[in-house]
Every structure is written in structure tokens, then in C-alpha cells.
Amino acid sequence: MFLIIAVAVYWLVLNLFKDPVQFASVTVNGLTNGMLYALIALGYTLVYGIIELINFAHGDLFMLGSVFSFAILTQALGATEPSAKNFVLLLLVLLLTMLFCAILNVTIERLAYRRLRNAPRLAPLITAVGMSFVLQWIGLKWVGSVPVNVPTVLPTTSFGIGGVELSFKAVAIFTVTVPLLIVLTFIVNKTRRGRAMRATAQDKDASRLMGIDVNKTISFTFAIAGAAAGAAGIMYAQTIGTVAYNLGFQLGLIAFTSAVLGGVGNLYGAVIGGIIIGLIQSYNDGLPIGPGQRWSQTMVFAILILLMVYRPGGLLGETAQEKV
Amino acid sequence: MSNTSAAAHHAASNNRKWAIGFTSIVLVIFVLNKFILPTAPRQVVEFFNAWFSLTSLAEIMVWILMALGLNVIVGYAGLLDLGYVAFWALGGYVAGWLMSPFLSNFQISFFGNPRPGLEQGIHLNFFMVLIFGGVFTALWGIIIGGPTLRLKSDYLALVTLGFGEIIPQFMVNGGDIAGLNLTNGSQGIGGLDDIKFAGYTIGTFSLPEKFLMISMLAGAMIFFSIRLRDGRLGRAWLAIREDELAASMMGVPLWRTKFASYAIGAVGGGIGGVAFATLVGGVYADRFNFVISIIILSMVVLGGMGNVWGVVVGATVLAWVNSVGLVQFGVVVNNALGTNINFPSYQFLLFGLLLVLMMLFRREGFIPEARIRMVMNEEKLEDEEKVSDETKIAGH
Numbered sequence: 001m002f003l004i005i006a007v008a009v010y011w012l013v014l015n016l017f018k019d020p021v022q023f024a025s026v027t028v029n030g031l032t033n034g035m036l037y038a039l040i041a042l043g044y045t046l047v048y049g050i051i052e053l054i055n056f057a058h059g060d061l062f063m064l065g066s067v068f069s070f071a072i073l074t075q076a077l078g079a080t081e082p083s084a085k086n087f088v089l090l091l092l093v094l095l096l097t098m099l100f101c102a103i104l105n106v107t108i109e110r111l112a113y114r115r116l117r118n119a120p121r122l123a124p125l126i127t128a129v130g131m132s133f134v135l136q137w138i139g140l141k142w143v144g145s146v147p148v149n150v151p152t153v154l155p156t157t158s159f160g161i162g163g164v165e166l167s168f169k170a171v172a173i174f175t176v177t178v179p180l181l182i183v184l185t186f187i188v189n190k191t192r193r194g195r196a197m198r199a200t201a202q203d204k205d206a207s208r209l210m211g212i213d214v215n216k217t218i219s220f221t222f223a224i225a226g227a228a229a230g231a232a233g234i235m236y237a238q239t240i241g242t243v244a245y246n247l248g249f250q251l252g253l254i255a256f257t258s259a260v261l262g263g264v265g266n267l268y269g270a271v272i273g274g275i276i277i278g279l280i281q282s283y284n285d286g287l288p289i290g291p292g293q294r295w296s297q298t299m300v301f302a303i304l305i306l307l308m309v310y311r312p313g314g315l316l317g318e319t320a321q322e323k324v
Numbered sequence: 325m326s327n328t329s330a331a332a333h334h335a336a337s338n339n340r341k342w343a344i345g346f347t348s349i350v351l352v353i354f355v356l357n358k359f360i361l362p363t364a365p366r367q368v369v370e371f372f373n374a375w376f377s378l379t380s381l382a383e384i385m386v387w388i389l390m391a392l393g394l395n396v397i398v399g400y401a402g403l404l405d406l407g408y409v410a411f412w413a414l415g416g417y418v419a420g421w422l423m424s425p426f427l428s429n430f431q432i433s434f435f436g437n438p439r440p441g442l443e444q445g446i447h448l449n450f451f452m453v454l455i456f457g458g459v460f461t462a463l464w465g466i467i468i469g470g471p472t473l474r475l476k477s478d479y480l481a482l483v484t485l486g487f488g489e490i491i492p493q494f495m496v497n498g499g500d501i502a503g504l505n506l507t508n509g510s511q512g513i514g515g516l517d518d519i520k521f522a523g524y525t526i527g528t529f530s531l532p533e534k535f536l537m538i539s540m541l542a543g544a545m546i547f548f549s550i551r552l553r554d555g556r557l558g559r560a561w562l563a564i565r566e567d568e569l570a571a572s573m574m575g576v577p578l579w580r581t582k583f584a585s586y587a588i589g590a591v592g593g594g595i596g597g598v599a600f601a602t603l604v605g606g607v608y609a610d611r612f613n614f615v616i617s618i619i620i621l622s623m624v625v626l627g628g629m630g631n632v633w634g635v636v637v638g639a640t641v642l643a644w645v646n647s648v649g650l651v652q653f654g655v656v657v658n659n660a661l662g663t664n665i666n667f668p669s670y671q672f673l674l675f676g677l678l679l680v681l682m683m684l685f686r687r688e689g690f691i692p693e694a695r696i697r698m699v700m701n702e703e704k705l706e707d708e709e710k711v712s713d714e715t716k717i718a719g720h
């Protein structure tokens with residue numbers, strides 16, 4: 001384990017000295033990606049925390065969010081180039097997309113997962129996989145089988161700080177995701193609803209006895225998770241610039257790895273995990289000495305598998321060992 | 325005592341009925357395609373080629389092999405594997421390495437059957453490659469299963485999912501690993517040897533014989549599946565599937581037993597992979613994707629997790645629907661109604677909805693065993709729906 005970390009550190013230092021400017025810009029890139037991963041990872045972690053279900057459909061929910069924002073903002077409202085008016089529209093559609101994904105996620109929970117809450121573990125897992133396929137099919141019918149380019153309404157200009165190009169898109173991602181993450185953690189940690197969520201996660205029966213409406217609380221959790229995925233979806237469409245029906249599968253897996261890395265069920269863990277995975281991926285893809293983009297997925301999954309072996313509880317989580 | 329032996333007798337005679345059915349269907353298809361169809365009228369031949377082409381039937385047999393392999397993991401031991409396609413890919417590449425001109429640094433032929441002019445590379449006998457394929461995938465099952473089987477079962481689902489993604493990506497990228505060409509990248513490995521069996525060569529165009537060969541493999545897999553299930557190991561698997569805690573209290577070693585199911589289940593994928601590679605005469609990396617894993621899972625779920633014959637039927641139906649059924653139904657419906665619906669594009673919806681609806685309404689599958697029906701519909705003691713109903717009534 002220490003050997004792996006040592007090799008990774010050596011590799012990073014080597015790259016840092018070879019080309020410091022590129023290293024810095026790659027880092028910024030990784031951080032922005034990591035923020036998006038964190039938003040999606042939050043959804044996994046919230047849902048897993050409360051009903052112990054790996055929601056395989058969550059990545060596809062994110063995909064539908066990006067597709068929805070594309071359909072509304074670009075196609076229906078015709079916002080294709082940067083302007084003040086379009087920027088206001090972007091914020092409006094951001095809220096709409098979050099609402100759309102929240103409602104969709106709550107509907108899925110109501111229709112499929114709720115009935116299976118007491119069923120053997122295999123049943124809800126398989127249902128989630130099936131749901132993921134249904135959502136992918138909706139995306140496929142909506143945008144077609146090839147990736148579609150999304151004209152962005154964000155300014156494409158960038159400004160340099162000490163030779164490092166900092167694009168406006170990166171700034172936009174930070175201005176959207178950071179407040180969202182703060183609001184979400186505030187909701188979970190400080191509000192009455194949040195307290196009900198944490199109580200339900202710990203013990204459903206006891207919470208019910210304390211007068212908490214468990215079903216409503218779980219629906220609320222799914223709504224929050226969906227809203228986060230929706231926000232990630234529109235930001236992805238606007239900054240990366242493509243939407244595709246199979247986007248959710250890949251990003252969902254990456255986001256889940258982030259959640260596991262941070263410790264499933266732990267909010268801060270999801271954020272930290274997302275950022276770390278974003279950085280690792282970006283270093284892997286962009287650094288002068290490195291495996292390169294075609295090994296990107298392999299790297300992420302290798303991390304996932306290594307984590308399972310050495311630290312299944314994640315960085316901030318408790319141990320997930322099966323009681324034997 | 326007499327009760328259990330009667331039940332065992334019933335199960336045995338039931339198995340015999342199914343086995344006779346399976347064998348006779350395979351023989352009928354073989355005789356039909358080998359002797360009758362070549363001399364049949366044109367319309368009849370066209371009908372069979374459209375609806376039941378021999379290639380699709382042989383593919384169904386490969387799917388049966390796959391589904392039975394996954395059934396050992398999901399159906400018997402109750403572990404969710406979402407990356408089964410990795411074993412298919414690994415098995416396929418074993419065939420690609422060991423019976424083709426690809427690894428041209430070697431020139432080995434061991435009871436092999438290289439095509440004329442393609443003598444370079446490794447050429448082993450088909451049956452040896454089957455064994456190697458099985459062992460190789462079992463080894464990978466051990467590598468993946470070893471660390472993860474101690475974790476909660478949902479983690480296993482994820483790691484297998486990741487594994488199912490890495491392996492095909494490795495095969496695509498493997499055309500150039502620091503200059504070493506291991507997998508020939510996305511072009512894949514072609515020109516696989518023909519099967520040589522008892523002095524008789526099954527060439528590219530002798531499809532009926534290939535079909536018969538793969539059916540025999542599927543038959544063997546069915547046999548081993550049934551025998552395994554009734555044996556000591558199989559009973560341990562079922563015990564774990566139903567209640568891990570109780571099983572370990574009864575002295576079933578949890579980790580070792582799960583481990584065995586994962587390794588043995590992987591063998592089905594490996595053998596199926598070798599069989600499929602020889603069927604199409606090559607192995608191509610872009611074929612192996614997540615959809616395949618889900619289709620195999622759907623087969624196991626549809627037929628009834630754990631029930632061998634149910635899984636065989638599930639695999640047959642879904643593989644047929646997937647390869648020719650959707651297309652042909654599309655043609656029929658579009659001709660009849662004058663519409664232009666693209667039926668194969670509904671594949672995702674079909675398999676997704678199938679999984680969801682089966683889990684919601686018929687968890688035990690369409691041909692369930694009595695035992696799994698009981699388990700799958702048994703709600704936990706602290707039944708939340710009931711409790712909330714009671715509190716509602718009390719509130720009134």
C-alpha cells in the first residue's frame with residue numbers, strides 16, 4: 001500500500017519538475033472535473049446511507065439531466081452563444097434541471113425501490129440495474145445513439161495567472177458546485193429534515209417510533225440526490241460540451257468510485273473522493289510522463305479494486321467487512 | 325425419510341424429462357440443418373434462415389453456457405456479478421492466443437489443426453484450449469473474488485462491474501503495451517483454427533457440426549450444474565444464499581464456499597468464450613460490453629435464479645429475441661401495420677423493464693424451484709409496510 005503511494009508521489013514530483021505550468025493547468029482541470037464527480041457521488045452516498053442501496057441508475061439520472069438541459073436551453077430556448085441574457089437563462093434552466101431530476105428520482109424510488117425495501121438484497125440491486133437501462137433507453141431515444149455537441153453559453157475566454165490558463169468554464173463550475181455542496185451539507189447536518197434523514201439512516205423503526213415519516217424522508221433524500229445529479233448534468237453539458245446516452249454509465253462508475261474512496265455514506269468523503277479521483281484522472285490523462293487517456297478508465301477501476309482490498313471503508317468511512 | 329427420497333426421485337425424473345427434451349431438440353435441429361434443409365424448397369429454407377438461422381441457434385448454445393456459469397454465482401450462491409462479460413472476453417482471447425497464427429514468435433502445434441499457410445503461432449487442440457480457457461478464467465475469478473468476497477455483497481457487484489469494464493478496455497488497448505502487441509487492439513484476432521475431432525475437421529462452413537459441438541458443451545455444463553447443485557458444495561451454496569449467518573453457524577465456511585462458486589462460475593464464461601471464438605472464427609474486443617453482462621443476468625433472472633432448466637429456457641428465449649426475434653418481429657409488425665418502428669432500438673428498454681418488472685412482481689423467475697420461491701418472497705420480520713399500515717389504522 002505504501003509502495004503504491006510512494007510510486008504515485010514520485011511520479012507526480014517527476015512531472016512537476018518536468019513541466020510546472022502544465023502540471024498546474026492539469027491540476028485545475030482535475031479539480032473542476034472532481035467537483036462534478038463530487039456532485040454525482042453525493043447522490044450515491046446519500047442514497048446508500050439511507051437505504052443501503054447502490055443506485056446504479058444514478059449515473060443515468062445525471063445523463064438525463066444533461067440531456068434535459070440540452071433540450072431546454074439549447075434547443076427550446078435557443079441559447080447557443082455567450083450573452084448576458086443567455087447567462088440568466090442558464091441559471092433558470094439549472095433550477096429547472098435540478099427540479100426535473102429530483103422529481104424523476106423520487107418517481108423511480110416510489111415506483112420501484114420502495115416496494116423492495118424489505119426484499120432480499122439482490123432484488124433492489126437488480127432493479128436498479130434495470131432502471132439504469134430504462135433511463136439509458138430514454139436518453140437514446142431523446143438524443144440518438146451518437147454524442148451531440150452542445151454549444152456553450154459560457155464565455156470561452158480564459159485568463160492567465162502566472163502562465164496558467166484558467167478558463168471561465170472552470171470558474172463557472174466552481175461558482176455553481178461549491179455553494180451547492182455547502183447547501184447540501186447544511187441541509188443534511190443542520191436542518192430538521194436533515195436530522196430526520198440521519199436518524200432514518202441509523203434505524204428506521206426507532207425513527208418511526210420518534211414520529212419521523214420514514215417514507216417521506218427517503219423520498220426527500222432521493223430528491224436531493226436527484227437535484228445534485230441534475231446540477232452536475234447541466235454543468236457537464238455546458239463545460240465539456242457533449243451529451244450522449246451512455247454518458248451516465250461511465251461517469252456514474254467514476255462517481256461511485258469517488259464515493260467509495262471517500263467512504264460510502266459520508267458526505268465530506270464523497271466530496272474529497274470526487275476531487276481526488278478528478279485529480280488522478282486528469283494527471284493520468286494530461287501529464288507529459290504518464291499512461292495517457294486510453295488507460296483512464298482502467299486507472300479508476302484499478303483504484304476501486306485496490307480500495308476494496310486495502311481499505312473497503314474508504315478514507316473517512318467505517319470498515320465494511322462482512323461479519324463472519 | 326421416505327418423503328425426502330420421494331422428492332429426490334421426483335426431481336431426478338423431472339431432470340430426466342428435461343434432459344431428454346434438450347437432447348432431442350438439439351438432434352432435431354442438427355438433422356434438420358444437415359440433411360433436410362439442403363434439399364428443402366426455397367421458401368422453407370428462407371423461413372428458417374430468417375427465424376431460426378443455425379448461427380443464431382449456435383449462439384443460443386453459447387449464451388446457455390454463459391448463463392449457466394453466471395447461475396452458479398448469482399443463482400446458487402446469491403452473489404451479484406455485473407461484469408460476467410470479462411470472463412467471456414478472457415475465454416475468447418485464450419482461444420485467440422492458443423489456436424491461431426497470432427502469436428507468430430512461436431511455432432508450436434500440439435495436436436493442433438493450423439490452416440494451411442498459417443502454421444506460425446500456437447496451435448493447440450480445441451479440447452485442450454477449452455481446458456486452458458476454463459482454468460485461465462477460474463484463475464481470474466480467484467484474483468477478483470479473493471479480496472472482494474470478504475466484503476458486503478454489493479461491493480462485489482461493483483468490483484465485478486469495474487472488472488467487466490477493465491478487461492475489454494485492456495483488450496482494446498492491448499495492441500500496444502509499451503510496444504508489445506498482446507491482443508491486436510480493436511482489430512481483434514482472426515483466423516482461428518478449425519476444430520478437429522476424431523479425425524474429422526469441422527471447418528468454417530460445417531455449421532451443423534459446430535452447432536452440435538457447442539450443444540454438447542452446453543449439455544455437459546447442464547449436467548455439471550445439476551450435479552454440483554445436489555452435491556455437498558451446492559447445498560452449502562444454497563444455504564449461504566438463503567441465510568449467511570445460519571449457514572456459518574452450521575459450519576459452512578463462508579469465504580471458501582463463496583470463493584468456490586465464483587471460480588467455478590467463471591469457468592462457464594471461459595468455456596463459452598472459447599466456444600464462441602471458434603464459432604465466429606475470431607475474437608474481437610469491441611463486442612464485449614456491459615450490455616452483454618446485463619443480458620446474461622436477465623437470462624438468469626427470467627428463467628428463475630438457481631434452477632438450471634429455467635435458466636436454460638431463459639437463455640434460449642432472450643438470446644433468440646436479442647439476435648433475431650426483435651428484428652423479425654419488427655419486420656412482421658412494420659409490414660402488417662405499415663409503420664417504420666426500429667425494433668432493435670428497444671433492446672435497452674426491453675432488458676431494463678424485464679429486470680425491474682421481474683424483481684417487482686415475479687422475483688423467483690418463470691420456471692422457479694419451489695425452494696427459491698419461498699426464499700425470494702419471504703419478507704423480513706420487521707416488515708415495514710405492515711408496521712406502517714398498523715400505525716395508520718391505530719391513528720384513525
